[in-house]
Amino acid sequence: MTATATLSKPAAQTSQHFDVLIVGAGISGIGGAWHLKHQSPETSFVVLETQESFGGTWLTHKYPGIRSDSDLYTFGYRFKPWVGAPIASAEEILKYMGEVIADDHLDDHIRYGHAIKSAKWSSADNTWTVEAVRKADGETVTFTTNFLWMCQGYYRHSEGYTPEWEGMSDFKGQIIHPQTWPEDLNYTGKKVIVIGSGATAATVVPAIAADCEHVTLLQRSPTYFIPGRNENELANTLRELEIDETWVHEIVRRKVLFDQAAFTKRAIEDSDVVREELLGGVRAFLGPDFDVDTHFTPKYRPWRQRIAFVPNGDLFQGINSGKASVVTDEIDRFVENGILLKSGKVVEGDIIVTATGFNLNVLGDIEFEIDGKALDFADTVTFRGMMFTGVPNLIWVFGYFRASWTLRADLIGDFMARLLKHMKAKGAKRITPALRPGEENLPRLPWMDPENFNPGYLMRGMHLLPKRLNSPDWQHTQDYWAEKDEIPAIDLDDVAFDYK
Numbered sequence: 001m002t003a004t005a006t007l008s009k010p011a012a013q014t015s016q017h018f019d020v021l022i023v024g025a026g027i028s029g030i031g032g033a034w035h036l037k038h039q040s041p042e043t044s045f046v047v048l049e050t051q052e053s054f055g056g057t058w059l060t061h062k063y064p065g066i067r068s069d070s071d072l073y074t075f076g077y078r079f080k081p082w083v084g085a086p087i088a089s090a091e092e093i094l095k096y097m098g099e100v101i102a103d104d105h106l107d108d109h110i111r112y113g114h115a116i117k118s119a120k121w122s123s124a125d126n127t128w129t130v131e132a133v134r135k136a137d138g139e140t141v142t143f144t145t146n147f148l149w150m151c152q153g154y155y156r157h158s159e160g161y162t163p164e165w166e167g168m169s170d171f172k173g174q175i176i177h178p179q180t181w182p183e184d185l186n187y188t189g190k191k192v193i194v195i196g197s198g199a200t201a202a203t204v205v206p207a208i209a210a211d212c213e214h215v216t217l218l219q220r221s222p223t224y225f226i227p228g229r230n231e232n233e234l235a236n237t238l239r240e241l242e243i244d245e246t247w248v249h250e251i252v253r254r255k256v257l258f259d260q261a262a263f264t265k266r267a268i269e270d271s272d273v274v275r276e277e278l279l280g281g282v283r284a285f286l287g288p289d290f291d292v293d294t295h296f297t298p299k300y301r302p303w304r305q306r307i308a309f310v311p312n313g314d315l316f317q318g319i320n321s322g323k324a325s326v327v328t329d330e331i332d333r334f335v336e337n338g339i340l341l342k343s344g345k346v347v348e349g350d351i352i353v354t355a356t357g358f359n360l361n362v363l364g365d366i367e368f369e370i371d372g373k374a375l376d377f378a379d380t381v382t383f384r385g386m387m388f389t390g391v392p393n394l395i396w397v398f399g400y401f402r403a404s405w406t407l408r409a410d411l412i413g414d415f416m417a418r419l420l421k422h423m424k425a426k427g428a429k430r431i432t433p434a435l436r437p438g439e440e441n442l443p444r445l446p447w448m449d450p451e452n453f454n455p456g457y458l459m460r461g462m463h464l465l466p467k468r469l470n471s472p473d474w475q476h477t478q479d480y481w482a483e484k485d486e487i488p489a490i491d492l493d494d495v496a497f498d499y500k
C-alpha cells in the first residue's frame with residue numbers, strides 16, 4: 001500500500017460515539033490504533049486526521065532528502081520489524097506505516113480530512129464532545145467519546161517558524177520554509193542559502209548541493225552531528241545467519257538502546273570526552289585544515305539538544321566537494337541579493353531556505369472545555385508528560401527527544417490498554433489525575449528544565465505547556481531507560497488517580 005492509497009471514509013452520520021477517539025494518524029496515532037486493536041479488541045475507536053492520508057510528520061514534510069535522524073529499529077514500532085537501513089526516507093517510513101495499517105485493517109477506523117476544532121468534556125455524561133470540520137464538504141461533524149488519545153504531535157503542520165528579519169521584503173528571490181517546500185521549486189543552477197543548523201538544514205544542504213550552483217549553510221551557532229555509515233553491522237550479521245526478521249528487530253533494537261543508554265550516560269557524566277569524540281568524527285570527514293572550532297563546535301553540552309546522525313557524512317562530503325559551504329555568523333538584514341551579516345560580509349543567494357524550526361502547538365490547536373469552562377493546559381500539572389491534573393479521560397503521546405519518539409508511543413499504548421481494563425474492572429467511567437495530599441503546594445516548574453533540554457521551539461512555547469513538579473511522577477523526564485520499567489509499573493490505584 002502507498003501513502004496515498006488509503007482514502008478517507010466519509011462519515012455517514014453527523015454524530016457518532018466511540019469508546020476512544022484518537023487525534024492524528026501520525027506514527028503515534030497509528031500505533032495507538034494498533035494497540036487498541038490488539039490489546040483492547042472490545043473497545044470501539046476512531047482516528048480523526050486533518051490530512052488526507054496517514055504519516056503526520058512523514059507526510060507533510062516534502063523537502064528534498066527528508067529522512068529520519070534516528071534509527072528505524074527504535075523509531076519503528078516494537079511490534080513491526082524494520083527491515084531496511086537504519087536511517088530511512090519519509091517515503092520508506094510511510095510504506096512501513098502503510099503496511100501496519102493494511103496488516104490490521106486499521107483504515108476502517110480512520111477518518112481523513114477531519115480537522116478537530118473543539119473538545120468539550122461533560123462530567124454529567126462522562127464524555128467528550130468533539131467537533132471536527134470535514135474538509136470534503138466543510139460540514140462540522142460531531143463525535144462523542146469516553147476517552148481522548150491525543151496523538152497530534154507537538155508542532156503546527158501548516159506552517160513552520162520563520163523569525164522576522166529586517167529587509168526581508170527587499171530580497172528579490174524566494175524565501176522558503178522547509179515545512180512548506182513547494183514541490184515545483186527549481187533550484188537547479190541557483191545560489192541557495194539555508195539558514196539553520198539542525199537536522200533539517202543538515203539534510204537539505206547535501207540533498208540539493210549537486211544541482212545548485214552553490215549552497216551556503218548559514219548558522220548563528222553550531223550543532224553536534226554524528227556522521228556514520230547508514231548500516232547496522234549487527235543486523236547485517238544476523239541476516240547473514242538467516243535469523244528471523246522478528247528476532248533481528250528485537251535484538252538490534254536492544255543493542256541500539258543499550259548503546260544509546262551508555263552514550264547518554266557518558267554525555268552527561270563525561271561530557272568533555274564525548275564532545276571531543278563527536279568533534280573527532282566531524283574532523284575525520286573535513287580534514288585538519290577545516291575550521292571545525294568555528295563551524296562545528298557547539299557551545300552547549302552534548303545532549304542538551306538532539307544530536308542528528310548524518311548518514312555517510314553526506315553534509316561533510318558536500319562541503320568537501322566545494323558545492324556547499326558553511327558560514328557561522330549573525331544575520332544583520334536581508335538585502336536585495338542575499339543576506340548581510342553582522343561581520344559586514346554579504347552571502348549571495350537566489351533562494352533562501354529558513355530551516356529555523358517549528359511552532360509548538362499544544363494539543364493540536366483544539367479549543368478545550370471542561371464542564372463549560374475553557375481549559376488552559378498551562379494551568380495544569382502533568383502526570384508523567386501524558387495526563388494532566390483536572391483533565392479527565394485524556395492521554396497525550398509526547399515522545400522522547402533523546403531516544404526515538406515511538407518508544408514512548410508503544411509504552412503509552414501498553415499503559416492505555418492496562419488502564420482501560422482497570423477502569424472496566426472497577427466500573428469507573430472517569431479517571432482524573434490529581435496532586436496527592438502534600439503535593440499541592442510544591443513549586444510548579446516549567447514543562448522542561450532548560451538545563452536538561454532547550455531547543456528553540458520549546459523555549460518559545462514553554463509558557464503554553466503544562467507545569468511539572470520536581471518528581472518523576474509529575475514531569476516528562478525524557479528518560480526512556482527509566483520509563484521502560486516505570487510506566488508498566490505505575491500503580492493504577494495510586495491516590496494520584498481520581499476515579500468516578
Ligand SMILES: Cc1cc2nc3c(=O)[nH]c(=O)nc-3n(C[C@H](O)[C@H](O)[C@H](O)COP(=O)(O)OP(=O)(O)OC[C@H]3O[C@@H](n4cnc5c(N)ncnc54)[C@H](O)[C@@H]3O)c2cc1C
Pocket residue numbers: 023024025026027028029048049050051055056057058061067068069070071075114115116117151152153154155157200363364365366397399400403404405406
Ligand atoms: C523533519 C523531522 C524529522 C524528525 N525525525 C525524527 C526522528 O528521526 N526520530 C524521532 O524520534 N523523531 C523525529 N522527529 C520528531 C517527530 O515529529 C516524531 O518523532 C513523530 O513523527 C511524531 O509523530 P506523531 O504521530 O506523534 O505526530 P505527528 O507526526 O506530528 O502527527 C500528528 C498528526 O496529527 C494530526 N493532527 C494534529 N492536530 C489535529 C487536529 N486538530 N485534528 C485532526 N488531526 C490533527 C496532524 O495532521 C498529523 O498528521 C522528526 C520531526 C521532524 C519534523
